[in-house]
Amino acid sequence: MIAELSLFDIIANATYFALAGVALWGLYCIVVVWNRVGQKRFKTEEEQDVFLDDLDQMLAASDFDGVLEYCQGDTRAVPQMVEMSVNHRQLGYKLARKTMLDRYQRDVMSDLEYRLSWISTVIKSAPMIGLFGTVFGMMGAFAKLSAPGEEVDPAALAGNIQLALITTASGLAIAIPLMLVVANLNIRIAKMEDLVGSGVGRYLDSFKAALTRAGGR
Numbered sequence: 750m751i752a753e754l755s756l757f758d759i760i761a762n763a764t765y766f767a768l769a770g771v772a773l774w775g776l777y778c779i780v781v782v783w784n785r786v787g788q789k790r791f792k793t794e795e796e797q798d799v800f801l802d803d804l805d806q807m808l809a810a811s812d813f814d815g816v817l818e819y820c821q822g823d824t825r826a827v828p829q830m831v832e833m834s835v836n837h838r839q840l841g842y843k844l845a846r847k848t849m850l851d852r853y854q855r856d857v858m859s860d861l862e863y864r865l866s867w868i869s870t871v872i873k874s875a876p877m878i879g880l881f882g883t884v885f886g887m888m889g890a891f892a893k894l895s896a897p898g899e900e901v902d903p904a905a906l907a908g909n910i911q912l913a914l915i916t917t918a919s920g921l922a923i924a925i926p927l928m929l930v931v932a933n934l935n936i937r938i939a940k941m942e943d944l945v946g947s948g949v950g951r952y953l954d955s956f957k958a959a960l961t962r963a964g965g966r
Contacts, residue, residue, distance in 0.1 A: 761912050764882040772923045775871035778864045782934055789826040789857055790941040797948050808959040826857055827948045842957050868931055872924045879920020886913030
């Protein structure tokens with residue numbers, strides 16, 4: 750009986766630790782994605798327009814060195830893409846543009862998709878861990894009820910049922926808020942993509958014209 754109770758306690762605690770672990774990992778990924786999006790976009794469209802206006806003036810004068818100096822050290826997506834394209838301007842407009850967009854996809858979007866996939870995994874796994882606790886708790890409860898020649902201890906029986914209910918509730922309490930947060934993150938990412946897309950489109954027009962004036966292709 751003592752060994753059975755010890756096994757029950759070990760599995761119950763392991764279930765609680767597993768739920769806590771996936772919850773913390775999901776929260777960590779959410780914080781990373783939220784901060785990453787904030788770091789990669791301009792706060793407002795007006796702020797981005799001011800940045801692009803300055804670029805237009807430098808590109809109109811074919812001041813590529815000035816553009817590089819202006820973008821150096823800026824961790825936002827548009828300045829990084831501008832710096833990448835200018836550094837590869839000798840390849841011509843098409844290849845420089847392709848290099849720039851590939852870098853954005855690899856360094857920004859792929860990282861966000863990776864973190865979001867982990868959050869999705871947490872959303873799916875938390876209720877499953879809770880279900881495991883539910884099944885284990887009910888198995889323990891029925892084992893006590895079906896034990897021949899033993900008087901059922903209501904406190905022990907209640908402990909099994911409590912495990913079943915707590916783990917189920919905990920799994921849902923983790924998954925449901927994360928689903929709402931992910932929906933918010935997807936909206937935030939979509940807004941970032943729209944802002945970055947409009948900024949890059951405007952920059953590429955100026956960049957192409959500057960390369961044409963400089964004799965690029």
